[in-house]
Amino acid sequence: MNVSMLLLFPHHNFLRSFSKTFFRNYQFIFHSGTRFGSGFICTRPLNYIGLYHAKWMLLLSSFKRKLGVQTTIKLHTEGFSDKERRYVDKLYTGLIQGKRASLAEAITLIESTHSRKRDLAQVLLQMVLTYHREQEQSNKGKPLAFRVGLSGPPGAGKSTFIDYFGKMLTENGHKVSVLAVDPSSSTSGGSLLGDKTRMIELSKDMNAYIRPSPTRGTLGGVTRTTNEAILLCEGGGYDVILIETVGVGQSEFAVADMVDMFVLLLPPAGGDELQGIKRGIIEMADLVAITKADGDLIVPARRIQTEYTSAMKLLRKRSKVWRPKVVRISARTGEGITEMWDKMKEFQDLMLASSEFISKRQKQQKVWMWNLIQENVLEHFQNCSSVKDQIPLLEEKVAAGDISPGLAADLLLKAFKAQN
Ligand SMILES: Nc1nc2c(ncn2[C@@H]2O[C@H](COP(=O)(O)OP(=O)(O)OP(=O)(O)O)[C@@H](O)[C@H]2O)c(=O)[nH]1
Structure with missing residues (x-):
């Protein structure tokens, strides 16, 4: 033969x-x-x-x-000049080589409101996404990074905790990035959470990257820039992404929708001091950590831990494999922080094994897309010339009770449809 x-x-x-x-x-x-x-x-x-x-x-x-993705990228890059293409290529190469300067520049690009820059940013993101998928495939489908949301009221001890926790992780060989989401940053003129002086040790660590995530004061802004910054950090080789937010507004709900695990940090304080914390946010938590469990605060920390442990038993079960836990930690003495990380890894392992991890991420991708569409469509609607002029008058009539909100909405939608 x-x-x-x-x-x-x-x-x-x-x-x-x-x-x-x-x-x-x-x-x-x-x-x-x-x-x-x-x-x-x-x-x-x-x-x-x-x-x-x-x-x-x-x-x-x-x-x-890569073919499908490359066609999409090609469609996007068609109008780009050589200089622009070279710029995106350079950013991409630097980013995946782990250069911090490229990561910083890439995040600045995605935060830009300039429409041309947004186009460049989208191409860069698509390239990073493709790279991601390939890396994940060679990692047997396991996600490259663990995304953790950290929230808590002002003064809960978030930055002290992240400083300690982040150092512990980098000493164990992880690359950690901290994205601080602060919706107030646009009004206060600077990001309070992202202030590096809050995490003195971690900000000096070459395996850590701390970045405020300016949000232009809108929830949509939180969703867009933070989600995109997460992708870029992962492309840059960071395997633990901590997303910090103050737990008194709406941004923590948006953050809970973009992370694998949501952790709530609560100080050992009485009910009054926790007034600002919304009940809903406790329901989102996969883990609650009672902070400052040292010195005189050990006793109140134990009491709060018991209270929350009982309260959380009454909450609706959100996962088939995980029941939210309440732990006690001190960033001053380090007490309980290794155990907390063990619990976080246990959560990750159980979620991965049960495929809840992957389905949660898939759901989040869709939520992300629809949030962006919703925001853009509304903006388009409100700026449509035939609608814009009618809005103030119709709003006035609805407020005065002259016409029903349903009728006003119908009139505006009709005007919009006629023009589009
Ligand atoms: N005893 C004790 N105090 C702590 C601990 N962690 C933080 N603190 C103190 O609590 C105060 C607030 O801590 P931060 O880490 O700044 O709290 P934060 O949640 O980041 O606060 P904002 O920046 O206002 O959001 C500071 O005075 C810290 O020194 C701890 O583990 N034990």
Whole structure:
């Protein structure tokens, strides 16, 4: 029997379809593939055409997965100048090489409100997303990073905790990035949470990256820039992403919707001091940490821990594999922080094993997309010339009770549809 053997190095799934199409005339007696490559033995020698096809398909295979994405990127980049393309390429290369300056510049780009820069940012994000997917595939589908939301009232001890916790993680070989979401930053003229003096030790650590996430004061702003910054940090090799927010507004709900685990930090204080904390946010927590459990505060910390442990038992179960826990920690003595990290890893392992982790992320991706659409469509609607002029008058009539809100909405929608 005339036998020829050919070794190929694309993924074997591809080989299957390729062999069916191009080598119908060759009887395969063996073909097998591993994640490193594929090979087959066939009963006839491969002629020139066969080999030519093999080479061509080999090339195609390496682009196959990227093809759809590349078309999207191509559509986006069509109007870009060479300079702009080079700029995005440079940022991308620097970012995935782990250069902090590139990461900082990339985050600045995604935060820009300039429409051209937003286009460049979207292309960069798409490239990072593709890179992500490839990395995750070679990591057996396991996500590259653990996204943790940290929230708590002002003075709860968030920055002291992150400083200690972040250092502990970097000493254990992790790369940590801290994104501080502060919706008040646009009005106060600077981000309070992102102030590096709040995390003195961590800000000097080369394996940590701290960044305020300016939000332009809108919830939509929180969603967009923070989600995008998370992706960029992960592209830069950071494997623990901490997203900090003050637990007195709405931003923590948005943050809870973009993380794998949501942690609430509460001080050992009485009910009055926790008034600002919304009940809803406690329901979102996967873990509650009672802070400052040291010195004279140990006793109240224990009491609050017991209270919250009982209260949380009454909450609706959100996961099939995890019941929220309440722990006690001190960032001053380090007490309880290793145990807290163990609990966080336990959560991650259970969620990953049960596939709740992945389905949560998939759901979050969709929420993210729809939030952006909602925000943009509303803006488009409100700025539409035929609607814009009618809004003040109709609002006045609705407020005075002259016409029903339903009728006013119908009139505005009709005007909008007529123009679009
Ligand atoms: N005893 C004790 N005090 C702590 C601990 N952690 C923080 N503190 C103190 O609590 C106060 C507030 O701590 P921060 O870490 O600034 O709290 P924060 O939640 O970041 O506060 P904002 O920046 O206002 O949001 C500071 O005076 C800290 O020194 C702790 O573990 N034990």
